[in-house]
Amino acid sequence: MKSYRIRSSFRDFFVENGHQDRPSSSLVPADDPSVLLTTAGMQQFKPFFLGIQEPPHPRLTTCQKCFRTTDIDLVGKTARHLTFFEMLGNFSFGDYFKEGAIDLAWRFSTGVLEMDPARIWVSIFAGDEQVETDDEARKAWLEAGIPAERIVPLPASENFWSAGPTGPCGPCTELYYDLGEEAGCGRPDCRPGCDCDRYVEYWNLVFMQFNRDEAGQLTPLPQRNVDTGMGLERITAVMEGKLSVFETDLFQPLIEYTCDAAGVRYGADAGSDRAVRVLADHSRAIAFLVSAGVFPGNEGCGYVLRRVMRRAIQAASVLDLETPFLAGLCSQVVELLGDVYPELVEHRSLVEEMASQEEQRFGVTLQQGNAILEQAVATAKESGSRLIEGEVVFRLHDTYGFPFDLTREIAQEAGLDVDQEEFDRLMEEQRQRARASARAADAGEKEALIELGRHAKVKTDFVGYEKHELHTSIGDLRELDGGRLALKLRESPFYAESGGQVSDTGWIHTEDGKADVVGVIALDGDQVILAELEEGRLEAGAPAKVMINRVRRHAIACNHTATHLLHNALRWLLGEQVRQAGSYVGPDKLRFDFTHGSALSEEELIRIEDIVNRKIIENHQVKAFTTSRDYARDMGAIALFDEKYGDFVRVIEVGDFSRELCGGTHVTRTAQIGVFKIISESSVGANLRRIEAITSKAAIDQLRERDRLLEALAQDLRTEPAKLPEAVAALRQELEQLQEAEEQRKRERLAGAGRELAASAEDCDGVKALALAVEVSEPDELLELADRLREEMGPSALLLAADTGGKVALLATATDEAVERGARAGDLIREVAPLVGGKGGGRPTMARGGGPDPSAIPTAIDHARTWLQEKLYGDVLS
Secondary structure (H helix, E strand, O other): OHHHHHHHHHHHHHHHOOOEEOOOOOOOOOOOOOOOOOOOOOHHHHHHHOOOOOOOOOEEEEEEEEEOOOOHHHOOOOOOOOOEEEEEEEEEEOOOOHHHHHHHHHHHHHHHOOOOHHHEEEEEEOOOOOOOOOHHHHHHHHHHOOOHHHEEEEOHHHHEEEOOOOEEEEEEEEEEEEOOHHHOOOOOOOOEOEOOOOEEEEEEEEEEEEEEOOOOOEEEEEEEEEEEEEEHHHHHHHHOOOOOHHHOOOOHHHHHHHHHHHOOOOOOOHHHHHHHHHHHHHHHHHHHHHHOOOOOOOOHHHHHHHHHHHHHHHHHHHOOOOOOOHHHHHHHHHHHHOOOOHHHHHOHHHHHHHHHHHHHHHHHHHHHHHHHHHHHHHHHHHHOOOEEOHHHHHHHHHHHOOOHHHHHHHHHHOOOEEOHHHHHHHHHHHHHHHOOOOOOHHHHHHHHHHHHHHHOOOOOEEOOOOOOEEEEEEEEEEEOHHHEEEEEEOEEOOOOEEOOEOOOOEEEEOOOEEEEEEEEEEEOOEEEEEEEEEEEOOOOOOEEEEEEOHHHHHHHHHHHHHHHHHHHHHHHHHOOOOOEEEEEEOOOOEEEEEEOOOOOOHHHHHHHHHHHHHHHHOOOEEEEEEEEHHHHHHOOOEOOOOOOOOOEEEEEEEOOOEEEEOOOOOOOEHHHHOOEEEEEEEEEEOOEEEEEEEEHHHHHHHHHHHHHHHHHHHHHOOOOHHHHHHHHHHHHHHHHHHHHHHHHHHHHHHHHHHHHHHOOOEEEOOEEEEEEEOOOOOOHHHHHHHHHHHHHHOOEEEEEEEEOOOOEEEEEEEOHHHHHOOOOHHHHHHHHHHHHOOEEEEOOOEEEEEEOOHHHHHHHHHHHHHHHHHHHOHHHHO
């Protein structure tokens, strides 16, 4: 495989040139709330670029798994757009700069890859009112051997990189490969920057040399860094001489698999080709996202995955592929890339399960949704409109699970578009309803905390494993609304929310004021504190005494260690395929989500409780130690999917029963947990179960409350708690006897009422007619009374009406003899129900209806009598 050789030769080249090779980080970034998923090679190194942490080496290189949905609507339509891709990168932190980066890029391109130097073009920053043309990069390229006519200046929109509105930024230079005139637009001035496909941008070198402040002013950075990125898929296409990434060895096995299953030939039809490409790309994304611990859901990363899955399922429907298909295609991804990314092999069964479940779930509504969308397209075209109504798009999204962009793509293929303004309005109304009770300030506060963390000059040293209170100083501070503060300590005992564990709370005291710590967020290996001012004022630089809430920390620690015991008990009982899929560890309870295909039985839950409580009673030591990642893996420590871990990891070991990589807080011996009690087990998705449990004081309080309730119940029943089952059984038997006696009285009463009412029926030439108001306790009694009346009257048609708690209940029946004369029960109900303000219907022999106006019952009865007479006397009257 050429792609495999490119990947390995890139790594070898940069290691030989003084770089330290680093593994790809997870697709789900750790401690970076600014993004949902990893979108670039430099993302795991943000703390190094921002100066928050020291890099392990001044030169690093990676092959990073990345995922973007920015251009998801173009995937399948173009030769290059992808959601999941691999980014080859080399990075310098205060080491080499432009000349060194350009030299390395040129030597790798022409020396290792043996690309034709005459076909390589480069772009540089053309300059603007703040920054001059990047002549330093131009000079370096000239020295490397690129002629001046193949160095193209481009504007800031193309060749100036920024981390955001503020922060590190700088010019970049990009390498392009000329595919030749046959791939281009034919214009004589065609060159890099043209929208055609002739020049493939395959490598971007970013030179971080400025800092942009809030006023937009640029100042030189004290340390200049380099961040480069080369997409493996694009460079593979170049090296294989292909015009499309989908024609490379990274995609061809997937395309062949899909074409064989669909019975189509790739390249024969534009519509099927697009669907095949969508499936090839999205299957890779699905496999890697699930392997990173992402599961289909309705928010966050889960929604992103579900969106990709449903686009893939829709593409499969275009090809008329028999379901299930997606799991098999994802399995091909594992076969293709499992040697490079072993997590794919490790989680293969889970990937297949998630794909199959989502395909089955969405497949149920896909056909219905497609029918609605086809009708909407036809309606729009018939009316001469160019838009599908926003209400239809919203209903497809809300009821049938169609992602907005999927509906829009289908509409655009039909030459239409969607009313996005109306859709957005309906979505916003739904969001407003959903968050009506939420605190609107939360998002603003979180953004303020993130902003402080990014720009603070002080990095907090977390010492909370060893110390619960200490003397330190406030490193930085920002005032928020409502007397709240965002601040950073130089040393902190407060645990920041991460890994499912909530943050510590506590207190900060200075000479001039006091504040309560209400939350702590983790950010790129650092932390920022949210506090509420209680008295006086706090200032940056002030000495402070800080203390965690120890009682609350202990409750959290009990629940966290119990979570580890629960995890291993589940794996022991259900099998090692059980994987953690999410958790909450707080002072009140623990919540543990895990992969499993069915509900746990009562016996299984009891056994799990027994296993955990036995480990608690045995009072095992809980040890926390730091070791190398490889050694932790060799000793069997459980890691959370593809979580981001450094070279050294923290392991929590509970006797010889549990070893997990974990950064949370724990008890020192299991007996400190006291007791473990499961309070619920439920489903939270396809093949996902959730257990909620309590420990320590919360569990003891619940047991005491249950004892109190049992004592009170026993007193009410005048027995002992131990004899409550017998007392309840006796009560149940007595209740059943009373209910049976009441049913018998009811049957006798209805039989008597039937005989009495039947006597008032009118004989209409051999078929009896009856319409009257009756008193019943519930609508179902009407049906029982009607049965008694039919038994008494024989051939008949009747209408019964009753006032049931302010609402009208109607029932009509007709025997075959009455139906033959036109007195159908359904017609009678439809005739009468509007008179009481309602509606109804049913079969010719029995129908029901109702309405909100009991005062109209007499009118309805009179009209029913007249209608029945007309129908049953029809021949005589005529």
